[in-house]
Amino acid sequence: MIFQTRSSGRQEEEVEKIDCDNYLEHLINAYGNLVFSICFRLAGSYFDAEDLTQDTFLSAYKNLHTFDGKNDKAWVCRIATNKCLDYLKRAGRNVVPMEDTYFNEVQCNKPSPEEYVLETDMKQELYNLCSHLKPPYQEIALDYFYYEKDISEIVKQSGKNVKTIQTQVYRSKIMLRKLWRKE
Amino acid sequence: MVTEEKQIGFTACNHKNIDFKNIALEELEHIASCEICAAQYAGFIEKQAMIKAPHYLKDNILKKSRAFSGVWNINKHIRLQMSWKRLQMFCYGMKIGLAMCGALAILFLVPVGDSQQKEPAVGVNFIDKMNRELREFSDNVLEYTDLLVLNSDANNKEDISHDKEKE
Structure with missing residues (x-):
């Protein structure tokens, strides 16, 4: 329904917009982890991979009208690769992270001992970085990035304003990104 | 396959x-x-x-996509308005241009020689007529005033002669 030619009429445009939103959600659910894995593998940084994943899906959303609907996995993968290439060129990096460095940091959600160890290492790395921050950013970063709590939960727990928590999350993310790049 | x-x-x-x-x-x-x-x-x-992607990533992406589509709709509305204004401006410019061309055409294409002869003749006739009528009117007024004066003189003379006879 998304890939039909556009016709006049506000109602049809709204229906098409809803279809695009639904399709984007489907792409995120189906390929979110894949895209993040590709971005993390190529960028080498957790938070940069997060930004690249966001850019990938937003780019896919903007260009849905050009997609023929045949192979969405390959299409999304190509967009992610392009974004990573732009990132590598911008950063002046001509080297793609090698397999050994990648697997030192990788985290996997598949149930196997090796993958469990990798996931634990990743979590430990994240915990260490969050611990380096000063309060109140340390608590916020641990709650949000390590324990994976929602903003609403943190607000209930701390009793602070939503905007305050959001600002602190944003600042702690910037600090964590710098720390990750240093390491 | x-x-x-x-x-x-x-x-x-x-x-x-x-x-x-x-x-x-x-x-x-x-x-x-x-x-x-x-x-x-x-x-x-x-x-x-x-x-595994961060738990907040999906919500962030969906939020940004909604913001993007909102901005896109506003931009589309602005672009439509701008294009409509441009079209109006174009039509107005065309009207002005056509009016100018028409005025220039009338100025240069309408024959000037006959009209130059006709218009002064009509003008002259009208002016002469007006002059004549005005002259006639003024002459009539003068004659009337002269008559009035003469009559008043004649009456005065009769009165004087009557007075002399009574004495």
Whole structure:
């Protein structure tokens, strides 16, 4: 329904917009982890991979009208690769992270001992970085990035304003990104 | 199933043993443009190890996409308004231009010689007529006033002669 030619009429445009939103959600659910894995593998940084994943899906959303609907996995993968290439060129990096460095940091959600160890290492790395921050950013970063709590939960727990928590999350993310790049 | 087109594409791109584990930038650029290799790379990543994306990522992406579509709709509305204004301006300019061309055409194409002769004749006749009538009117007024004066003189003279006879 998304890939039909556009016709006049506000109602049809709204229906098409809803279809695009639904399709984007489907792409995120189906390929979110894949895209993040590709971005993390190529960028080498957790938070940069997060930004690249966001850019990938937003780019896919903007260009849905050009997609023929045949192979969405390959299409999304190509967009992610392009974004990573732009990132590598911008950063002046001509080297793609090698397999050994990648697997030192990788985290996997598949149930196997090796993958469990990798996931634990990743979590430990994240915990260490969050611990380096000063309060109140340390608590916020641990709650949000390590324990994976929602903003609403943190607000209930701390009793602070939503905007305050959001600002602190944003600042702690910037600090964590710098720390990750240093390491 | 590999179709003929895909086979041709396959050989044309030289998809030969790309080492996905230790990938070079040039190979990455190829993957970014080739659907077949991109699908293979995705399969490799899925088999090897997938990293779980952050829990807040989906909500952030959906929020930004909604913001983007809102901005896009506003921009579309602004663009439509601007194009409508431009169209109005164009029509107005065309009207002015046509009016100017019409005025210039009337000025240069309408024959001037006859009209120059006719218009002064009409004008002159009208002015002469007006002058004549005004002159006649003024002459009539003068005659009337003269008559009045003469009559008053004659009356005065009669009165004087009557007075003399009485004395």
